[in-house]
Amino acid sequence: MSIQDYSAKQLRDAIASGAVTSVAATAAIFQQIDKLQPSVGAYITTFKDRALASAGEVDRKIAAGEPVGPLAGVPIAIKDNMCTDFGPTTCASKVLESFSAPYNAHVVEQLTAADAVIVGKANMDEFAMGSSTENSGLQKTVNPWDATRVPGGSSGGSAAAVAAKMCYGALGSDTGGSIRQPAGFCGVVGLKPTYGRVSRYGLVAFGSSLDQIGPMTADVTDAALMLNVIAGHDERDSTSLGPDIAPACDYLADIDKPVEGLKIAVATRFNALADEQVQAAIAQALDVYTKLGAEIVEVDMPHFDYAVAAYYVIATAEASSNLARYDGVHYGHRTEKPNDYVEVYSKSREEAFGQEVKRRIMLGTYALSSGYYDAYYLKALKVRNLIRGDFTSVFEKADCIVMPVSPTTAFKIGEKTADPLQMYVADIYTIAANLAGIPGISIPAGFDNDNLPIGLQILTPAFTEAKLLRIAKMLENQTNHHKKHPE
Amino acid sequence: MSDLQYRTIVGLEIHVHLATRTKMFCGCEMAYGVRPNSRVCPVCMGMPGVLPVMNKQAFEYAVLTALALNCSIPSFTKWDRKSYYYPDLPKNYQISQYDLPMSENGFIDIPLESGQVKRIGIIRAHLEEDAGKNTHTLGNFSAVDLNRTGSPLLEIVTEPDMSSPDEVRALAVELQRIVRYLGVSEGDMQKGHMRFEPNINLAITKDGQEYRTPIAEIKNLNSFRALERSVAYETARQLDEFTDRGITMQMGNKSTRGWDDDNQCTVLQREKEEAHDYRYFPDPDLVPVEMDDEWLSRIRADLCEMPIQKQNRFVSEFALSEYDAGVLTQIRSTAELFEQAVALGADPKKACNIITQNFQKIANEKGCTVCELGITPEKIVEMTNMVTIGQISSTSVSSIAVLSVANLSKTLREIAVEHNLIQTSDAGEIEALVDQVIADNPAAVEDVTSGGKKSKKARGFLLGQVMQRSKGQANPKIVAQILAKKLS
Numbered sequence: 001m002s003i004q005d006y007s008a009k010q011l012r013d014a015i016a017s018g019a020v021t022s023v024a025a026t027a028a029i030f031q032q033i034d035k036l037q038p039s040v041g042a043y044i045t046t047f048k049d050r051a052l053a054s055a056g057e058v059d060r061k062i063a064a065g066e067p068v069g070p071l072a073g074v075p076i077a078i079k080d081n082m083c084t085d086f087g088p089t090t091c092a093s094k095v096l097e098s099f100s101a102p103y104n105a106h107v108v109e110q111l112t113a114a115d116a117v118i119v120g121k122a123n124m125d126e127f128a129m130g131s132s133t134e135n136s137g138l139q140k141t142v143n144p145w146d147a148t149r150v151p152g153g154s155s156g157g158s159a160a161a162v163a164a165k166m167c168y169g170a171l172g173s174d175t176g177g178s179i180r181q182p183a184g185f186c187g188v189v190g191l192k193p194t195y196g197r198v199s200r201y202g203l204v205a206f207g208s209s210l211d212q213i214g215p216m217t218a219d220v221t222d223a224a225l226m227l228n229v230i231a232g233h234d235e236r237d238s239t240s241l242g243p244d245i246a247p248a249c250d251y252l253a254d255i256d257k258p259v260e261g262l263k264i265a266v267a268t269r270f271n272a273l274a275d276e277q278v279q280a281a282i283a284q285a286l287d288v289y290t291k292l293g294a295e296i297v298e299v300d301m302p303h304f305d306y307a308v309a310a311y312y313v314i315a316t317a318e319a320s321s322n323l324a325r326y327d328g329v330h331y332g333h334r335t336e337k338p339n340d341y342v343e344v345y346s347k348s349r350e351e352a353f354g355q356e357v358k359r360r361i362m363l364g365t366y367a368l369s370s371g372y373y374d375a376y377y378l379k380a381l382k383v384r385n386l387i388r389g390d391f392t393s394v395f396e397k398a399d400c401i402v403m404p405v406s407p408t409t410a411f412k413i414g415e416k417t418a419d420p421l422q423m424y425v426a427d428i429y430t431i432a433a434n435l436a437g438i439p440g441i442s443i444p445a446g447f448d449n450d451n452l453p454i455g456l457q458i459l460t461p462a463f464t465e466a467k468l469l470r471i472a473k474m475l476e477n478q479t480n481h482h483k484k485h486p487e
Numbered sequence: 488m489s490d491l492q493y494r495t496i497v498g499l500e501i502h503v504h505l506a507t508r509t510k511m512f513c514g515c516e517m518a519y520g521v522r523p524n525s526r527v528c529p530v531c532m533g534m535p536g537v538l539p540v541m542n543k544q545a546f547e548y549a550v551l552t553a554l555a556l557n558c559s560i561p562s563f564t565k566w567d568r569k570s571y572y573y574p575d576l577p578k579n580y581q582i583s584q585y586d587l588p589m590s591e592n593g594f595i596d597i598p599l600e601s602g603q604v605k606r607i608g609i610i611r612a613h614l615e616e617d618a619g620k621n622t623h624t625l626g627n628f629s630a631v632d633l634n635r636t637g638s639p640l641l642e643i644v645t646e647p648d649m650s651s652p653d654e655v656r657a658l659a660v661e662l663q664r665i666v667r668y669l670g671v672s673e674g675d676m677q678k679g680h681m682r683f684e685p686n687i688n689l690a691i692t693k694d695g696q697e698y699r700t701p702i703a704e705i706k707n708l709n710s711f712r713a714l715e716r717s718v719a720y721e722t723a724r725q726l727d728e729f730t731d732r733g734i735t736m737q738m739g740n741k742s743t744r745g746w747d748d749d750n751q752c753t754v755l756q757r758e759k760e761e762a763h764d765y766r767y768f769p770d771p772d773l774v775p776v777e778m779d780d781e782w783l784s785r786i787r788a789d790l791c792e793m794p795i796q797k798q799n800r801f802v803s804e805f806a807l808s809e810y811d812a813g814v815l816t817q818i819r820s821t822a823e824l825f826e827q828a829v830a831l832g833a834d835p836k837k838a839c840n841i842i843t844q845n846f847q848k849i850a851n852e853k854g855c856t857v858c859e860l861g862i863t864p865e866k867i868v869e870m871t872n873m874v875t876i877g878q879i880s881s882t883s884v885s886s887i888a889v890l891s892v893a894n895l896s897k898t899l900r901e902i903a904v905e906h907n908l909i910q911t912s913d914a915g916e917i918e919a920l921v922d923q924v925i926a927d928n929p930a931a932v933e934d935v936t937s938g939g940k941k942s943k944k945a946r947g948f949l950l951g952q953v954m955q956r957s958k959g960q961a962n963p964k965i966v967a968q969i970l971a972k973k974l975s
Contacts, residue, residue, distance in 0.1 A: 082536070083536045238540055377768060
């Protein structure tokens with residue numbers, strides 16, 4: 001097996017044992033980046049010199065017999081909305097094209113403490129707003145399986161980088177499916193943890209009550225390995241879960257232990273909204289689970305029909321406020337020649353924000369305006385509670401619910417850009433987990449007739465990532481989808 | 488001439504800077520008068536990706552103040568974002584509290600000059616973060632200092648229950664006394680620790696009909712005097728405006744006026760109340776605060792007797808005058824010094840005089856409190872006792888006070904002895920001096936005993952002679968008694 005075919009876990013073990021060096025693995029990754037970045041475009045920024053230096057430091061520690069972290073020497077990519085005190089943090093926006101943060105995000109500190117090697121910052125939809133990475137203001141990313149198709153979004157760069165082996169694992173962020181959907185489109189594993197499991201400190205905010213950072217990896221074990229590194233309480237994030245609610249946990253410990261008496265909920269009415277090939281893949285996966293002894297429980301999710309509408313009110317409302325600071329006065333692009341003080345604000349914002357970001361700022365501003373607040377924002381919060389209730393009743397009957405990640409496989413570049421609503425509606429399967437704050441995982445479940453990956457989504461109750469990973473691993477152990485790679 | 492009567496109606500919006508060590512939502516130190524932008528961090532600068540974390544001390548200070556203002560403290564309160572674009576506000580929203588403030592429905596009792604007390608309602612008090620400071624005097628650009636950004640501010644809104652400049656001032660002074668008692672704020676208006684914004688209008692009765700003048704909100708008040716005068720000025724101005732032009736309150740004609748201290752008048756800043764839409768919504772970065780009984784009672788334990796209650800008690804318990812009790816209770820530690828001295832046996836009236844007339848004067852000169860001078864209750868007791876038994880004269884008290892502050896390690900008696908300030912009350916010693924003086928001054932003795940119109944003057948002369956021979960140390964009361972006996 002060549003070094004390229006190692007999973008993150010295998011690479012880490014090989015490096016720690018001295019079988020390979022981190023410098024060799026890192027150099028190989030940069031060879032791949034040099035080869036594929038021009039066509040795939042997964043990265044906005046790469047840190048070759050810095051990465052090789054970190055790799056060398058890990059190799060030195062190992063040679064000296066010093067203890068090393070759980071990601072020792074493993075080349076990792078991070079989405080470009082996580083602050084690093086090295087290189088720019090652009091959020092794929094012209095607004096922040098020249099912004100360099102003076103501090104590291106919590107997850108960056110965690111990766112560094114785990115001796116990971118950060119290779120670069122991955123492309124994304126501008127400010128994480130989008131489902132195809134076509135909204136990046138700085139870079140085009142294509143799907144490694146088919147260069148005419150999108151990698152999904154908003155963590156499209158991270159997904160493409162993992163699929164194209166331009167890193168051994170990546171961090172994405174998920175506000176309405178931005179980890180799971182691109183993972184599905186690119187045939188990799190994507191985990192959105194419980195809201196509050198991973199500190200948001202240093203994650204440039206989109207929808208603060210929905211945003212969550214998670215791993216995007218080649219297999220389920222790697223997702224558990226990376227979650228071990230990034231999860232945990234952080235005092236700097238008030239919404240980060242304390243050890244009393246979410247005690248520290250080793251997600252790798254029981255990863256290969258199947259869940260006994262597994263009950264899987266399925267909402268057939270809801271799943272029927274997906275393409276036939278997607279539905280067929282889900283059905284196949286359920287067969288695998290049944291053969292493993294799982295029981296399938298039919299459920300209804302009565303309020304899911306309102307999830308997309310509620311989400312786009314809440315997420316845009318929060319975004320309109322979160323993005324107010326990019327005004328040309330404090331942060332972000334400043335217009336060249338304003339005629340007056342108000343124009344510093346209005347022109348700076350008009351010039352640098354992309355269409356989709358402007359659309360969402362306007363939607364959110366409208367929803368929060370006096371006289372409309374009750375009809376939109378408050379009502380959306382009520383729907384959010386109802387959706388939480390839907391999940392609560394589902395999880396009284398089953399351990400998890402299985403559904404598609406997306407109604408389709410990766411669509412063509414440009415196919416949906418003209419119709420934003422069509423793009424929004426495609427988020428139907430992923431959004432509910434963010435509204436309810438529960439964890440969800442996307443794992444490879446087959447391929448369609450065009451040889452495009454199909455993702456399967458599993459959702460479990462809040463704080464049960466360990467179980468979620470075990471359920472996912474049960475399927476992965478029985479299939480080879482995750483072992484197929486793009487040409 | 489038509490019959491016209493009017494009543495002034497004033498409500499106050501008050502901002503109190505809480506004296507926490509660090510800011511409301513980050514760990515930056517709070518400091519005044521330091522280099523611009525030297526007390527900032529990514530969080531208070533609102534950098535991309537940062538998150539606020541509530542300062543628990545600030546919240547507890549706010550609750551303590553609200554309790555002192557007799558407010559109810561709901562068990563659930565939350566944070567909201569108030570959005571507006573301004574250069575001194577890096578996030579372009581302020582973290583504040585909108586519909587569920589941390590306290591509401593209280594009152595404050597204010598002492599009036601008449602000796603009466605008036606109760607003013609408190610609508611609510613909530614916690615928020617302060618903005619930075621813009622400066623426009625440096626050239627053809629503006630500068631922003633974010634040192635103040637994120638400082639904890641308690642906003643208190645009163646009912647429009649005040650009806651004169653005196654009452655407005657009394658409330659401000661009383662609130663200052665309260666926050667200083669609680670130790671939650673330095674309460675210095677000049678430094679911006681307390682900002683008062685009166686909302687004022689008039690209820691006018693003319694020819695049996697009632698009219699209301701448009702409400703004006705007054706800003707830029709940085710002293711009690713300015714606050715008081717602005718209300719007086721505004722009352723007169725609104726009355727003139729009504730009589731001249733008949734303008735009355737209507738929807739949207741509330742105005743904002745600034746106080747011009749140089750010209751002692753208010754100046755129009757904004758004519759119409761702008762239809763502000765702050766797009767309030769709950770801040771998703773902060774969790775709501777849930778107040779349980781245990782936490783609340785722990786905060787309540789820090790509540791002390793309020794100054795006005797202390798003042799009233801000093802009058803009734805120690806028979807002090809309203810004025811003396813007021814002066815004594817101005818500063819909590821001073822009032823406590825007094826109480827401790829009395830508990831140790833000091834005469835209340837004498838202790839009050841010694842503290843307010845002697846030590847307070849020294850403290851004022853040094854710009855500190857009496858306790859900070861190093862004066863203990865024991866010193867006060869010693870001093871009152873020395874006065875009571877006639878060891879020192881009331882005139883030498885002030886000298887001894889000054890000397891004792893400079894020589895804290897010495898007892899007052901040591902100081903008095905060292906500086907010959909001990910009074911002689913020994914009748915035998917004094918009698919000997921009186922005898923000498925009578926023998927040496929027969930003419931004066933003649934004047935006294937003849938009982939003519941020179942008698943009073945001569946008696947004074949003899950007394951002076953005795954005091955002079957005692958080098959000022961004889962107790963004048965006893966000298967007079969002995970003189971009277973000898974010359975009768």
